[in-house]
Amino acid sequence: MAISFEVNGQQKTVDVDPKTPLLWVLRDTLNLTGTKYGCGIAACGACTVHIDGEPARSCSYPVSGVAGKKITTIEGLSSSRTHPVQQAWIAEQVPQCGYCQSGQIMTAVAFLKKNPSPTAAQVDDAMSNNICRCGTAQRIRAAVLRAADLMGNAKNSSTGGAL
Amino acid sequence: MSTNTTLTRRTLLKKAAQTGAVAGAALVIGFDVPARAQDPDKPAGNPLKGWVKIDQNGQVTLIYSRSEMGQGVSTSLPMILADELCVDWKDIRVEHASVDPFYGDQGTGGSGSVAGMWMPLRKAGASAREMFIAAAAQRWSVTPETCTAKAGAVWRGDDKLTYAELVESAARLPVPDPANVRLKSPDEFEYIGKSLPRTDVPSKVDGSAIFGLDVRVPGMVYAVVARCPVFGGKVKRFDAARTKALKGVLDVFEIPAVGEGVYTCGGVVVVAETTYIAMQGRKLLQIEWDNGPAASESSETLRRQFRKLVDSSMKVVINQGDAEAAIAAAPAEKKIEVDYELPFQAHAAMEPLNCTVHIQSDRAEAWAASQSPNLVQGVIQKLTGLPPEKIQVHTTFMGGAFGRRYQWDFPTEAAQIAKRVSKPVQLVWSREDDMMHDFYRPASYHRMSGALDADGNVAGWRHKYTSTSIAEMFDPKAAPESSEVGLTAQIPYQTKGYKLEYLPAASAVPRAWWRSVEASVVGFVMESFIDELAHAGNVDPYEFRLRLIGDNRLVKDALDPKERPLDTARLKAVLQLAADKGDWGKPLPAGHGRGIACHYSFHTYVSNLVEVSVNNGALKVHRVVSAVDVGTPVNPNGIHAQVESAIVYGLTAALKSQITIQDGHTVQSNFNQFTTLSMKETPKIDVYIVPSNVPPTGIGEPGLPPTAPALTNAIFAATGKRIRRLPVQPGDLA
Numbered sequence: 059m060a061i062s063f064e065v066n067g068q069q070k071t072v073d074v075d076p077k078t079p080l081l082w083v084l085r086d087t088l089n090l091t092g093t094k095y096g097c098g099i100a101a102c103g104a105c106t107v108h109i110d111g112e113p114a115r116s117c118s119y120p121v122s123g124v125a126g127k128k129i130t131t132i133e134g135l136s137s138s139r140t141h142p143v144q145q146a147w148i149a150e151q152v153p154q155c156g157y158c159q160s161g162q163i164m165t166a167v168a169f170l171k172k173n174p175s176p177t178a179a180q181v182d183d184a185m186s187n188n189i190c191r192c193g194t195a196q197r198i199r200a201a202v203l204r205a206a207d208l209m210g211n212a213k214n215s216s217t218g219g220a221l
Numbered sequence: 222m223s224t225n226t227t228l229t230r231r232t233l234l235k236k237a238a239q240t241g242a243v244a245g246a247a248l249v250i251g252f253d254v255p256a257r258a259q260d261p262d263k264p265a266g267n268p269l270k271g272w273v274k275i276d277q278n279g280q281v282t283l284i285y286s287r288s289e290m291g292q293g294v295s296t297s298l299p300m301i302l303a304d305e306l307c308v309d310w311k312d313i314r315v316e317h318a319s320v321d322p323f324y325g326d327q328g329t330g331g332s333g334s335v336a337g338m339w340m341p342l343r344k345a346g347a348s349a350r351e352m353f354i355a356a357a358a359q360r361w362s363v364t365p366e367t368c369t370a371k372a373g374a375v376w377r378g379d380d381k382l383t384y385a386e387l388v389e390s391a392a393r394l395p396v397p398d399p400a401n402v403r404l405k406s407p408d409e410f411e412y413i414g415k416s417l418p419r420t421d422v423p424s425k426v427d428g429s430a431i432f433g434l435d436v437r438v439p440g441m442v443y444a445v446v447a448r449c450p451v452f453g454g455k456v457k458r459f460d461a462a463r464t465k466a467l468k469g470v471l472d473v474f475e476i477p478a479v480g481e482g483v484y485t486c487g488g489v490v491v492v493a494e495t496t497y498i499a500m501q502g503r504k505l506l507q508i509e510w511d512n513g514p515a516a517s518e519s520s521e522t523l524r525r526q527f528r529k530l531v532d533s534s535m536k537v538v539i540n541q542g543d544a545e546a547a548i549a550a551a552p553a554e555k556k557i558e559v560d561y562e563l564p565f566q567a568h569a570a571m572e573p574l575n576c577t578v579h580i581q582s583d584r585a586e587a588w589a590a591s592q593s594p595n596l597v598q599g600v601i602q603k604l605t606g607l608p609p610e611k612i613q614v615h616t617t618f619m620g621g622a623f624g625r626r627y628q629w630d631f632p633t634e635a636a637q638i639a640k641r642v643s644k645p646v647q648l649v650w651s652r653e654d655d656m657m658h659d660f661y662r663p664a665s666y667h668r669m670s671g672a673l674d675a676d677g678n679v680a681g682w683r684h685k686y687t688s689t690s691i692a693e694m695f696d697p698k699a700a701p702e703s704s705e706v707g708l709t710a711q712i713p714y715q716t717k718g719y720k721l722e723y724l725p726a727a728s729a730v731p732r733a734w735w736r737s738v739e740a741s742v743v744g745f746v747m748e749s750f751i752d753e754l755a756h757a758g759n760v761d762p763y764e765f766r767l768r769l770i771g772d773n774r775l776v777k778d779a780l781d782p783k784e785r786p787l788d789t790a791r792l793k794a795v796l797q798l799a800a801d802k803g804d805w806g807k808p809l810p811a812g813h814g815r816g817i818a819c820h821y822s823f824h825t826y827v828s829n830l831v832e833v834s835v836n837n838g839a840l841k842v843h844r845v846v847s848a849v850d851v852g853t854p855v856n857p858n859g860i861h862a863q864v865e866s867a868i869v870y871g872l873t874a875a876l877k878s879q880i881t882i883q884d885g886h887t888v889q890s891n892f893n894q895f896t897t898l899s900m901k902e903t904p905k906i907d908v909y910i911v912p913s914n915v916p917p918t919g920i921g922e923p924g925l926p927p928t929a930p931a932l933t934n935a936i937f938a939a940t941g942k943r944i945r946r947l948p949v950q951p952g953d954l955a
Contacts, residue, residue, distance in 0.1 A: 082497035092429065191569060191570055193903070
């Protein structure tokens with residue numbers, strides 16, 4: 059069945075089983091591999107994308123549900139890593155293996171849109187449903203606060219960065 | 222114990238390769254360690270033909286030959302090379318090496334990359350530098366001594382020739398004798414010792430980093446395997462009619478298990494146009510399994526077996542003095558006997574296992590997120606008969622590994638499938654496959670008894686130890702305890718009598734190297750028990766450790782005389798640093814407690830201090846302070862990151878995750894059951910590095926072993942409740 063939607067500003071039409079999770083359409087059909095498969099049950103957050111600006115776990119979101127909607131993936135967040143959240147991630151040297159970080163960043167971007175001046179405790183709440191096995195939580199926390207700083211909104215001043 | 226561990230891993234793998242032991246009855250893999258990879262003082266060949274590439278535009282690319290699994294080798298290894306080579310860090314690119322005999326063993330494990338590559342890379346970089354200087358001196362018709370290298374060029378006064386201008390002639394010059402090549406002194410280091418940004422970070426914030434699952438090859442197809450959930454179980458019969466009827470399914474066939482016992486499972490393969498169709502097709506298979514003998518195994522049966530074994534007479538591994546008599550003679554209030562137990566743990570790297578292979582009649586190509594790309598080449602060689610030079614292996618970024626990606630089971634399956642499919646095929650393991658068919662951290666059980674003498678020193682220390690031995694699984698001829706004992710063979714605490722006994726427990730559950738391997742087990746047991754002895758003697762547990770470590774001395778490994786001795790001065794130094802930075806002994810609010818622990822693993826000394834509070838049974842971990850002596854710190858930012866990572870991995874295993882067994886299979890199959898430390902639960906972690914000029918040692922793993930005991934020692938300090946079984950259960954604190 060043909061389903062049309064917008065991905066990172068480009069109109070796409072795919073002909074797949076409508077039950078196919080958006081994740082696999084992005085990865086296998088549209089070749090956008092920045093969005094990751096981690097668990098398949100919406101438990102880890104590695105597959106997080108934005109659907110009409112809202113964060114969604116694409117591994118458990120049937121593609122039929124995105125017809126006519128606008129999707130943003132990590133590839134569409136900015137050209138050349140200029141989004142403040144990406145800048146903050148680099149400054150805090152967050153990624154280790156890096157596999158979960160697309161989902162972490164997409165979660166953080168959506169959170170900061172809703173709450174541009176968060177406290178550390180609010181960051182913890184917002185980011186606690188994304189799993190990172192490398193244990194980068196401390197750096198993610200600092201990076202989200204730094205991103206809020208970069209956007210001119212932080213209540214807490216972030217650290218001086220990892221370096 | 223790093224060399225021990227590394228050698229054990231390497232020896233076992235070599236043994237598996239040579240004898241086709243358990244791991245490879247039908248699988249003799251071409252795995253060998255060339256002499257130069259074992260000789261730390263020899264760089265591998267002409268550096269300008271393997272380690273450094275310079276193109277016509279002067280772009281310098283440094284090659285790294287170990288796998289980047291998040292631990293930072295794609296930064297630290299090029300740093301070492303760049304420093305001796307004298308190139309500007311900000312201008313360089315880095316690239317992962319293909320599998321090539323030039324690089325020797327490309328296996329990544331045992332926290333050994335920086336430690337093992339330190340001298341070879343420095344000598345390679347220095348050799349290349351001297352070759353550039355020699356080429357420039359020839360060009361200028363002067364002696365090399367009048368020239369210097371800096372920022373990617375050779376200089377003579379204000380004259381300069383860039384490496385790009387020199388590379389062609391330099392590459393033709395003889396490689397200097399590695400024994401005589403001049404190395405920088407530590408005060409000349411430009412990069413080593415500085416926190417530099419990771420080279421891989423930019424690609425990991427925009428989705429462009431290519432992990433194993435991200436490999437896309439024209440014409441490729443996707444495959445999943447239905448494996449028997451029960452360890453060692455096999456396909457009895459299957460019906461694929463419904464699967465084959467699904468649009469996009471291309472093929473369904475059975476692959477045999479490889480290796481005796483439980484190395485690869487074998488199973489029913491579904492090949493499809495997309496990952497999702499392959500997974501859907503697998504759900505439609507009708508398979509009747511032959512569960513085999515493991516179906517009666519459970520965590521409870523294993524626990525009963527463990528207890529029976531520690532109740533029995535065990536093999537005496539170490540017996541110094543007369544620990545048994547000393548304990549028997551001590552008055553009841555001066556002795557303790559307690560049991561500790563640890564569960565299986567899954568690696569649960571964020572990227573599920575996968576491997577992409579394309580086998581053609583005259584050549585093969587593989588893209589693998591693997592810690593052992595040589596073994597990937599080996600399994601393809603074995604299955605196809607192709608010579609190694611016709612098998613190209615690309616190592617991709619890895620979405621975590623923690624030891625799991627050292628195994629060659631998933632490349633074996635991918636090669637089996639690719640051989641039949643004759644298109645590029647990506648084998649994908651689902652999260653459930655990954656969690657249910659891991660090679661787990663062994664489960665273990667420990668009966669510890671000890672006694673204090675009249676002066677409050679340890680009169681006797683007895684450790685009866687049983688586990689599902691790794692060595693026993695990979696090499697039945699090896700001593701089963703060889704993979705399990707770790708620092709129990711090199712105990713830093715002085716005791717008049719010391720006795721270590723061991724027997725392996727029988728289990729069908731596959732197990733192998735999990736982050737820090739046996740150190741994760743014995744670290745918890747030894748550092749909990751020393752704490753218990755301290756409290757039995759009413760002594761501050763930090764002071765007690767310092768006293769029992771005693772004078773500066775070198776502690777030999779009782780089982781392996783070639784193992785590097787433990788330097789008690791360095792162990793005491795990290796303990797003191799952690800205690801100092803962690804405010805040991807300072808007042809705390811009610812309900813709070815601090816715990817401390819130290820451990821030596823992979824030749825690195827680490828002490829962790831944990832502060833917790835327990836209120837109405839609710840535990841909060843407030844802070845972890847870690848002090849590490851890793852020899853020369855190459856990239857301090859990378860060291861901080863690795864220690865933070867190991868501590869969180871260790872806290873997850875202590876507080877959240879475990880693998881339990883029922884009816885011969887794992888109970889846990891995904892992250893909803895195998896839970897991990899969330900951001901809310903992650904404490905503030907502060908890492909302190911002891912300054913040092915001695916050669917660097919490993920850092921990917923050693924932060925983990927002292928984490929769980931520092932935590933449970935802190936829980937004891939806060940509550941008086943002693944945790945002896947991991948992970949901590951909510952009821953333990955009520």
